[in-house]
Amino acid sequence: MAATCQCEANRQLYVPKLAVLEHITPQTPLETLLQFRFEDGQPLGHRAGQFVEVSLPGIGEAPISIASAPCEDPIFELCVRRVGNVTTALHNLQEGALVGIRGPYGNGFPDEALHGQDVLIVAGGIGLIPVRPLIHHIMCNRFDYGTFTLLYGMKRPEEMLFRDEVEQWQASDAVDLHLTIDRPHPDWSGHVGVITTLFPDLDPDPARTRAVVVGPPIMYRFVILECQNKALADENIILSLERNMKCGVGKCGHCQINNKYVCLDGPVFTYSELKHMWEAI
């Protein structure tokens, strides 16, 4: 072979493994929670913040965050918003259906960086999905962390995900939960205003606080400013980014931001990594 590369080819790189859809829990009119287990009983073996490529033969593939904590393996959950071909087909599945899964992919949240620190999670809309495993992990290992604050904002009350869990968190002393909706609504007695309006009530210790921010692109700009106003260092602001992804394994080029591949180097980045990249935020 004339090529310089003589590595043993990894035949299964693009082949999904079959997983059984064991349970469906509708969340909102747009989102549904799907619980899976690999047909062969093997664990997924993921870290909080990683994603999988979900494959429906004949329809296509989509990158979806893993919504369950690693400790629940070999069961894993995906929470899917219906927006297009694959996500609609996922919504139409019945319990017992088989789907293809590739992954887990991506780096996940940096647990070493969070361990022993105060954690502030800021989740906007379906940004709650990728941080849910992290929330579960912190709740289960509560003494490994300092204070734990969770801000969760949505446009309307009916968009709330994981409603039962949110109620448990609300009742729990383990997390300081702040909820908000964008505009007043008859069914809502809580805080109203975009998520940044929750910041004046916070008093984080900048030396100990690590912020984890996940939401729509527009949210990042404003939440980063709020974190900086609270004197958080850029390397302590942790974000998870969404990009177009076709392969998930660093080949297809779609997810590239400047010189990084979101599927390999991300989707989790610190703001200090991103701030000089003009395509990031």
Added chain:
Amino acid sequence: MPLQVIGCEVVPQLLARLMAEARVVAPHRRTGADQWAYAEVRDPCEVELEYISTVLPAKKYAFPPVEQLVRYELAERPLMEAVVESEPLVIFGAHPCDIHGLWALDQAFCDVNVDPNYTAHRSGMRIVGVDCVPDEHCFCGSMGTATPAEGFDLFLTVVEGGYLVEIGTEAGAAMLDGLPTQEASAAALAQAKERLARRIQQTTRVSAECHSLPLLLSGLADSEQWGEHATKCYSCGTCNLVCPTCFCFNVIDRMALTLDRGTKEREWDGCMLEEFSKVATGENFREEREDRLRHRFYRKYSYLFTKYGRPYCCGCGRCVRQCLVHIDPVEVLNDLIAEAEGRRS
């Protein structure tokens, strides 16, 4: 083995021998056009080795325009299996720039997560390179890609009465076994050297040394020239498709008409196309033409260059030859270099 010389009449013999063992492809002139394309050799005597770079590079054999990755059968329990195909193939007459293009793809497909399909095609591939006469779009001299340091089994350089032959691999040496060769004379060596010097001189057209480009570009993301050059761009993606070092792809599912089986396939894609970085919610992270042009240039002359140590442009000029509005990498680079120098002074 010292450098050898073969006569012109040995080329058909060499081809005939290779054709007995493998499919052999070589540049063919397209009827009625001054364009060339790689196609299968049917007659060893028909191969012409003086040609202007083919429209599509040799990458189409290592990374085909459309290729199956996974085959599945829908059943109660769907069956999914990898499709990894390889056949012995000789690319005969690849230019140095094309050989460098394959080097670039080798790095990208074989680093973390080795691509099984690419490596399968590559492992069956032999390459006989040939030197060339540049046209006005070639700039391999500037990219350091005018001679291939590696990546060929044999490499031919035109000398009086025949070709000087460099042997790159053992397989290359075996190709010559039993064919009439002569040890290269000092005159033949001098002719080859002179020919190369002339080609490098003609194709050195970028006004900065190529290894300075990543650093030079690092300060130019906000240059207005991206917008100026991009105003005429159609976002057609042709420059991506014809580029030997572009390797982005899309993944699609294709069902058979019977709806009981299908394939997952990949097809060439390009960062100059508007949809390329759009996500399902409608957000497009490189919405403007200038964002996409800048990305393409940074990928070639900065990101991948820095990651793998050589430029991700082989200076072949294919993109500008095929671009309807003539967006020329040499012109864009030279404008940017002038701006960087202007900013410094």
